[in-house]
Amino acid sequence: MGIPTEYLERQAKAHRLAAAIQAKVIEYLREGSLYKQVPIELAETLEGLYPKTILLYCVSCKAERPYHDLIPIRQKRFPSDENYTRLLTGTYPYDYACTGCELPFQCWVFVDFQNNTIEKIGQKPSVADMLSGELSKYRKILGDKYSEFSRAVGLYAHGVGVGSFVYLRRIFERLINEAYDTARKDSTWDESAYQRARMDEKIVLLKGYLPQVLIDNAGIYSILSKGIHSLSEDECLTYFNTVKVGIELILDEKIEREERQRKLANVANEISRIKGSLS
Numbered sequence: 001m002g003i004p005t006e007y008l009e010r011q012a013k014a015h016r017l018a019a020a021i022q023a024k025v026i027e028y029l030r031e032g033s034l035y036k037q038v039p040i041e042l043a044e045t046l047e048g049l050y051p052k053t054i055l056l057y058c059v060s061c062k063a064e065r066p067y068h069d070l071i072p073i074r075q076k077r078f079p080s081d082e083n084y085t086r087l088l089t090g091t092y093p094y095d096y097a098c099t100g101c102e103l104p105f106q107c108w109v110f111v112d113f114q115n116n117t118i119e120k121i122g123q124k125p126s127v128a129d130m131l132s133g134e135l136s137k138y139r140k141i142l143g144d145k146y147s148e149f150s151r152a153v154g155l156y157a158h159g160v161g162v163g164s165f166v167y168l169r170r171i172f173e174r175l176i177n178e179a180y181d182t183a184r185k186d187s188t189w190d191e192s193a194y195q196r197a198r199m200d201e202k203i204v205l206l207k208g209y210l211p212q213v214l215i216d217n218a219g220i221y222s223i224l225s226k227g228i229h230s231l232s233e234d235e236c237l238t239y240f241n242t243v244k245v246g247i248e249l250i251l252d253e254k255i256e257r258e259e260r261q262r263k264l265a266n267v268a269n270e271i272s273r274i275k276g277s278l279s
């Protein structure tokens with residue numbers, strides 16, 4: 001007799017769920033801010049809760065590296081039955097090391113098996129240190145805006161939603177304004193449409209002056225048209241990464257453009273030097 005299909009289906013479903021939960025846990029360990037409670041389906045899976053490897057920015061390697069889990073599986077606690085959910089609710093250590101240089105990454109997470117939530121209550125290196133390491137490549141291109149960017153990230157890392165969002169939104173808007181300053185010089189530019197537009201519509205109008213991926217996903221940025229006072233702390237923390245990635249995309253493109261121009265200038269110089277030496 002073969003294995004019942006029902007059993008196989010249940011196994012497959014558990015596996016998919018574990019993968020989804022693990023992706024959420026990884027994202028939370030990587031960039032979740034302290035004391036932000038995240039709902040998660042803990043009841044189902046142990047493997048979901050403890051990822052074997054996580055990709056993290058290593059402040060020592062100065063690059064993203066895989067970190068591996070140092071805590072043996074037998075030391076991990078997971079309630080096998082509902083009676084144990086209260087007993088096992090508590091704070092658990094997460095202990096990882098960089099595969100490049102063995103630098104530790106440690107987190108303390110309050111796992112609530114009764115209410116199915118996780119909450120980071122401590123971490124080393126801090127999210128701020130890891131994120132600002134990642135940010136340092138933007139220092140030059142951002143100029144005076146850089147300190148605001150790193151302040152935004154620092155506040156976010158400590159769970160300060162509205163405060164961090166204010167800084168981030170300001171930088172985003174300034175970058176949009178820079179693109180607008182270039183776009184308005186075009187003879188076909190429709191100024192009145194731009195002035196009437198909400199932020200997400202403005203982004204679409206700036207097609208050709210902003211990264212295409214931002215145009216394609218402009219709808220996300222309708223959140224920026226909301227008054228800062230109508231946003232909750234939690235909403236700000238939730239939207240933080242979307243706006244941050246938007247900023248990074250604009251900056252990545254700027255850096256690429258500058259690099260290309262620098263190469264073109266070098267090559268032009270070189271060619272005229274060679275020509276000079278030939279004549």
Ligand SMILES: [Zn+2]
Nearest residue numbers: 058061098101
């Ligand atoms: Zn490292």
